[in-house]
Amino acid sequence: MVRRKRERKEVEPDFEARPRLLGKAKDERDLLPVKEAGGKWKFVKGKHNKASRRAAGEEEEGEEGGEREAEPEGVDEAARQAELQQVARRVEEDAAMVAAKKVSIARLGRRIVEAPYKNVGLLKDLLDMANRDRSPVVQRLALLSCISSLLDVMPAYRIRLPTEKELAMQVSAEVAKLRDFEKKFLVSYEGCLGTLTRWLKSPLPAHRVAAVRAVCEMLKKGYDFNFRDDLISTAVSLSRAADEKERSAACAALKEMFGADVFGEATLLAVKAMSALLKHNSFNVPEDVLECWLHLKLDGAALEPPLTKKMKKKKQSLDPVARELAQAAGERGNRARVQAQILEQVFVAYARVVKNGAHSPLLAVALKGVAQYAHQVNVDLLLDLFTNMRALLSPTAGLSTAASLQCVHALLRLLAGHGQALNVDTKDVQVRLYGLLIESELIEKPPLLATALDCLEHLCTKSRSSLLPARSASIARRLLSIACIAPHAQAIAILCVVSRLIMSCPRIATMLQPAEAGGATFSWSGDIDLEDPDGTVALRTTAWHLALLQRHYHPTVRTLSSKLAETLPPRFISCTPLKLIANFDQASGNFQPPPPQPKPHRFALALKEDPTAVKVFTAAVSSSIPEVRDAAATSMAAAERPCDVSFLGLANAILGSKL
Known part of the structure; x- marks a missing residue:
C-alpha cells in the first residue's frame, strides 16, 4: 500500500505577522516604575550615565572579542583633566x-x-x-x-x-x-x-x-x-551616653553646677531626674552618674537651728517689698527644706543600690556617698539602709576587700551621727574590720589602707566607749605587724593610728613595757594569725615590733616608734591617714625629711685649705693609665717628693700636721 504524501501548507505564525518592536537605544535603561494618582504603574526609561556607559562598552568589547577598537586614550585623558579642573574650581569656590x-x-x-x-x-x-x-x-x-x-x-x-x-x-x-x-x-x-x-x-x-x-x-x-528643666533633663540623659567623652563632659558640667548652685533648686531638679533615670534603667548605668552626687553642695544647711518666736514674728512683720528684697539677697525659698529633699532622693537611691547586693557595679560608689553624707541624714532614712548594709558584711555576701572596707566605713559614719539614737552594738563591724587588716591589698593600695585607718580613727574619736581593751590590743598588735613590712609612708600613718588607740584606751599601754618593767607577762609572736580579737592574749604580750621599728631607716618612723605613748606632734594630729601617706610618699622622688648632707672628709678639708695639692690627690701612682702616672710624677717632682711612695703616705707627707 502506497501512502500518499500530504502537501504542507506554509502557514505563517501569528507572532511572525506582528510588527517588530523597536530595540532599545544604546544609552537607554529601565528605571523603577512610578505609581500614578489613579493607581496605575508607569514604567519609566532613562539614559545611562557616564560610568554605566563606560562599563557597558567594556563588556561589549569583551564579548565581541575586541572587534571594536577602543576610543583614543588622549580623548579620555582630556576629559578627565577637564573634570578634575572643574572639581578643583568648585572646591576653591566652596572654601x-x-x-x-x-x-x-x-x-x-x-x-x-x-x-x-x-x-x-x-x-x-x-x-x-x-x-x-x-x-x-x-x-x-x-x-x-x-x-x-x-x-x-x-x-x-x-x-x-x-x-x-x-x-x-x-x-x-x-x-x-x-x-x-x-x-x-x-x-x-x-x-x-x-x-x-x-x-x-x-x-x-x-x-x-x-x-x-x-x-x-x-x-x-x-x-x-x-527652660532649665529641658536643659537639665538633656544633660542628665547625656550622663549615661555610650560615648565616654560625651558622658564625661556631661558629668563634669553637672558637677560644676552642683558646686555653683547656691539655692539648690536646680540641684534638686537634676537629682530627681537622675533618680528617675536610675529607676527606669534598673540601675544599669555607668558609675559616673552616681559619682556626680559626691560633689553635691550639702554644707549643713539642713541642720540650721529653728527660728525662735521673736524671729518668726519679725519675719512675718516684713512688708512684701522687704520680703522680696530679702529673697533677692540670698534667702529665696527654704534652703533647708530643699537640701532635705535632695538628701532624701539621694539616700533612697543609695538604699536601692545596696538592696541589689554585692554584685551591683554601683555598690562602691553608693557606699562612698553614704559615708560622705551620713552625718546629715535623719533616723528614718537610716533604719532600712543600716539593716541592708549590715547584711553585706556577712561572709556569704561575697564582697571584695575594697567594697567591704567602704561598707565598714559607711556603717561607722552612719552610727556616729544621728545613728547614735539606734543604740546598736558594733562588735560585728569591728571584728570584720579586724579581719580586713590582714589583707595584702592594703599594703599594695594606699587608698584602701587609708580607708581602714580612717575607720579606726573614727572609732577612737566617735565610738570610744565601744572599744574594749582586749580588742584594741589585738588591733594595735596587728597594725604594728603590718608596719614592720609596709613602706615608710604607710608605716608612719599606722603608727599615728596606734598612738591614737593608746590614747583612747590607756590600758593597752602595758604592751609597750617589757615583763621586767611590770608590763606584759606573756611572750607570743603569732598575733597576725589571731582570729578572735576579744581574747586576752594580745593584752598580756609585749609589742616587740617597736624594737625593730626603732631601727628603721626612716627617721620619722624611728621617732614615732620611740615616743608612741606620748602626744603626737601637731603636724600629725591635723592630717588624715591618706594625707600622711601622700606627704611621706617618695614616688615623686622626694624624701621627707630631706637627708642631711654628709660631713666633709678630712682630706677635703685639707684640700680646701691648700689648693695646690689637688693634683696630688687626683692622680694615683699605681694607676694603669699612662697619663695619670705622668701627672702623678709631675706632681711629686713639683713637691720634691719621690714618686714611688704610696698614696696614703704621699698624702701624709704633703699635708703633714694638717691631717
Missing part, C-alpha cells in the same frame, strides 16, 4: 564661600555683644544660618557663635514675659525696649535648645560633639535661667 561666611558670623557676634539691646534680633540670623546653610561647618560655627553670644548677654535673672493686661498698659521707652529684648532673647534661646536637641540625634559625629559641648556650656551658666 571661599565658607571663609566669607565665617567673617559674617564673626561680625554678627561682635555686633550682638557690643549692643545687645539694639542687635538682639541678629541672634535669629545666626540661628537661621545654623539650620539652613548647606555647609555643615558653617552650621556648627553659626550655632556655637549664637550660643556664645547668648551666654555673654544672658540676664542674671529669670525672664517673666508680661501678661496681656501688662501689655495694654502704657510704659516708658526704656521698659518697652527691655521687654522687646527679653522677648527676642527668649525666642532665640528656645530655638537654640531645640536645634541642640535635634543635633544630639544627628548622624553626623561632628554635630553631636558640638551639641554636647554647647549643652554643657549652657548648663554651667544657665542652670537657673528659663
Whole structure:
C-alpha cells in the first residue's frame, strides 16, 4: 500500500505577522516604575550615565572579542583633566564661600555683644544660618557663635514675659525696649535648645560633639535661667551616653553646677531626674552618674537651728517689698527644706543600690556617698539602709576587700551621727574590720589602707566607749605587724593610728613595757594569725615590733616608734591617714625629711685649705693609665717628693700636721 504524501501548507505564525518592536537605544535603561494618582504603574526609561556607559562598552568589547577598537586614550585623558579642573574650581569656590561666611558670623557676634539691646534680633540670623546653610561647618560655627553670644548677654535673672493686661498698659521707652529684648532673647534661646536637641540625634559625629559641648556650656551658666528643666533633663540623659567623652563632659558640667548652685533648686531638679533615670534603667548605668552626687553642695544647711518666736514674728512683720528684697539677697525659698529633699532622693537611691547586693557595679560608689553624707541624714532614712548594709558584711555576701572596707566605713559614719539614737552594738563591724587588716591589698593600695585607718580613727574619736581593751590590743598588735613590712609612708600613718588607740584606751599601754618593767607577762609572736580579737592574749604580750621599728631607716618612723605613748606632734594630729601617706610618699622622688648632707672628709678639708695639692690627690701612682702616672710624677717632682711612695703616705707627707 502506497501512502500518499500530504502537501504542507506554509502557514505563517501569528507572532511572525506582528510588527517588530523597536530595540532599545544604546544609552537607554529601565528605571523603577512610578505609581500614578489613579493607581496605575508607569514604567519609566532613562539614559545611562557616564560610568554605566563606560562599563557597558567594556563588556561589549569583551564579548565581541575586541572587534571594536577602543576610543583614543588622549580623548579620555582630556576629559578627565577637564573634570578634575572643574572639581578643583568648585572646591576653591566652596572654601571661599565658607571663609566669607565665617567673617559674617564673626561680625554678627561682635555686633550682638557690643549692643545687645539694639542687635538682639541678629541672634535669629545666626540661628537661621545654623539650620539652613548647606555647609555643615558653617552650621556648627553659626550655632556655637549664637550660643556664645547668648551666654555673654544672658540676664542674671529669670525672664517673666508680661501678661496681656501688662501689655495694654502704657510704659516708658526704656521698659518697652527691655521687654522687646527679653522677648527676642527668649525666642532665640528656645530655638537654640531645640536645634541642640535635634543635633544630639544627628548622624553626623561632628554635630553631636558640638551639641554636647554647647549643652554643657549652657548648663554651667544657665542652670537657673528659663527652660532649665529641658536643659537639665538633656544633660542628665547625656550622663549615661555610650560615648565616654560625651558622658564625661556631661558629668563634669553637672558637677560644676552642683558646686555653683547656691539655692539648690536646680540641684534638686537634676537629682530627681537622675533618680528617675536610675529607676527606669534598673540601675544599669555607668558609675559616673552616681559619682556626680559626691560633689553635691550639702554644707549643713539642713541642720540650721529653728527660728525662735521673736524671729518668726519679725519675719512675718516684713512688708512684701522687704520680703522680696530679702529673697533677692540670698534667702529665696527654704534652703533647708530643699537640701532635705535632695538628701532624701539621694539616700533612697543609695538604699536601692545596696538592696541589689554585692554584685551591683554601683555598690562602691553608693557606699562612698553614704559615708560622705551620713552625718546629715535623719533616723528614718537610716533604719532600712543600716539593716541592708549590715547584711553585706556577712561572709556569704561575697564582697571584695575594697567594697567591704567602704561598707565598714559607711556603717561607722552612719552610727556616729544621728545613728547614735539606734543604740546598736558594733562588735560585728569591728571584728570584720579586724579581719580586713590582714589583707595584702592594703599594703599594695594606699587608698584602701587609708580607708581602714580612717575607720579606726573614727572609732577612737566617735565610738570610744565601744572599744574594749582586749580588742584594741589585738588591733594595735596587728597594725604594728603590718608596719614592720609596709613602706615608710604607710608605716608612719599606722603608727599615728596606734598612738591614737593608746590614747583612747590607756590600758593597752602595758604592751609597750617589757615583763621586767611590770608590763606584759606573756611572750607570743603569732598575733597576725589571731582570729578572735576579744581574747586576752594580745593584752598580756609585749609589742616587740617597736624594737625593730626603732631601727628603721626612716627617721620619722624611728621617732614615732620611740615616743608612741606620748602626744603626737601637731603636724600629725591635723592630717588624715591618706594625707600622711601622700606627704611621706617618695614616688615623686622626694624624701621627707630631706637627708642631711654628709660631713666633709678630712682630706677635703685639707684640700680646701691648700689648693695646690689637688693634683696630688687626683692622680694615683699605681694607676694603669699612662697619663695619670705622668701627672702623678709631675706632681711629686713639683713637691720634691719621690714618686714611688704610696698614696696614703704621699698624702701624709704633703699635708703633714694638717691631717
